[in-house]
Amino acid sequence: MKIKLHQIPVKDIFKGYKDRGDDRGVVGYDNKLDIRPPYQRNYVYDLDQARSVINTILNNYPLNIMYWVINGNDSYEVLDGQQRTLSVMQFLDHKFSIEWDGQNMYVDSLPDDLYNVLINYKFMIYWCEGSDSEKLSWFKTVNIAGEELTNQELRNITYVGPWLSDAKRHFSKRSCVAKKLSDKYITGDPNRQELLEKALKWISDKQGISINEYMAINCSKNDANELWQYWQDVINWVKKIFPNYHKQMKGLHWGDLYNKYNKNKYNSSEINNDIDKLIQDDEIKSIKGIWQYELAKSYEPNAKKFLNLRTFSIAAKNKKYKEQNGICPICKSEGLNKKWNLSEMEGDHIIPWSKGGKTEYSNLEMLCKKHNESKGNM
Ligand SMILES: [Zn+2]
Incomplete structure (x- = not known):
């Protein structure tokens, strides 16, 4: 894992800055930096925080170090520092004003000296480069400021590429197709990558590998069609076998069941x-x-x-044991009148559950363990 500190002036990052709207991400640094990669969790924009970032810079105070991941080919992704970077970009883009010397100021009303302080201010950025597994273990170790990343979010930072973008398109938005298709059957918040994680867990189980291995094998592919088709197979299979819907079906481990029983x-x-x-x-x-x-x-x-069928209570078994005086009725019918200890006997349904027998005292008999077992296997 190579981690190198760079100092990059704000004006360089603002070069080519573009907010493409909700789903398509935000880029900067001459189009080489993904500031908010598409389909990634959107952070709630906080105007007070944004203003305090600008004030910090205009006062020439230090901001915390940020992290970028090198995706190869002169392309980068913000791992930590998205809110701070966006605040500066949006201020430069006339999106909000600040209070300065008791005045309300947009960027174009800043005096030249202040404007120069802003655009020449240097972000301190760690560039991180390494193999996927190195990145993954490193991201887990580093305490990313203010953000608790889920395991799947960590994997998503590690295995970037067109495959991941396509997978996220299907699995990682509140209104994504995977959610729409499976909402009655499967729980999970797409924004926190929980649906994507489920899909990956199930398909990698099926292939006998881990999620990381699956992502490592697939991350350079052009699309995540295999994963999306697998997901559809699971849901369609459930609908086919169980055409009548019951609300208790939501949240079952359908992928595990599909993997085990679909043949x-x-x-x-x-x-x-x-x-x-x-x-x-x-x-x-x-x-x-x-x-x-x-x-x-x-x-x-x-x-x-x-x-998880009901069983007889200890009190009921105790009472019946005394009634039978410790004798197993099947042993007795075979001519063996051995008196068993209570711990050597089990409560048995005279009429079994499969034939409509209930867990009621009138349906209870105490059998020795051997006969209880052989009856259970009938
Ligand atoms: Zn017996």
Whole structure:
């Protein structure tokens, strides 16, 4: 990782300054600097803060050091210092005025000496250059002033390029297409890169690699079409298998479920009827587990675990144990009248849940562990 301090006058950064509006970013420094890269989180513009930046400069006081990332090819991105840089650019661009000597002043009413102080003022900037993994670990170590970056925001700084711009176009805005397509099923704030992170987590899991590895492999591609198609595949699969929508479906780990079960065959109309019944079943403690149970039940012997079914209370098992005098009824039918300890027995549903049995005292029997297990596997 190479980190080098540069001093760059404000007038150089203002050269070619352009605010292209909401989505298309802000550039400066002869078009070589991304001041606010497109689709990145927009900071709330604070006029008081902006004015105090200008006053700091006109008084020739120091501003904190800023960070730029070198993206190669004489192109840079502001990592830290966006608000300060934008404040100066917007003041030079006649966007707001300041109070100076009790007067309201726009940039063109500044006296020459003050104007020269401003445009010749030097920003202190660290230029950071290195391999992707070096940048990532360095960004994690540096305490970026005032900004808590999420893991995905850190990765986005590390793996810049056309692939990332395209991925952000799909996944990183409040009104982005990924949000629109999946809002009923998947939670996450696109502005904080949570949808992008989910998409990346799921597709990289599927490929057996980490998010960083996936981004490193793909970041130089021209578009993020593979990722966007994968996301559509997940949502379309969910809609196909579970055509009836229930609000409990929002926030399930659909990508994980897709990765695990999408090769299996399902009958969606049978599944829907089942789900309508299961949602009413108060033996089920984990309603959100119903969907995975439906996907798993023909393929995994212990699929019931996803439902977190009700079990008998300790008091009920104690009482029944005494009633049975520690004898397991199946042992007894096999001619073995062994008296078990309570800890050697389990509470069993006489009529199992799958046949409509409830977790009620009248449906409880105590079995020895061996017979409880063999009954459970029937
Ligand atoms: Zn037994």
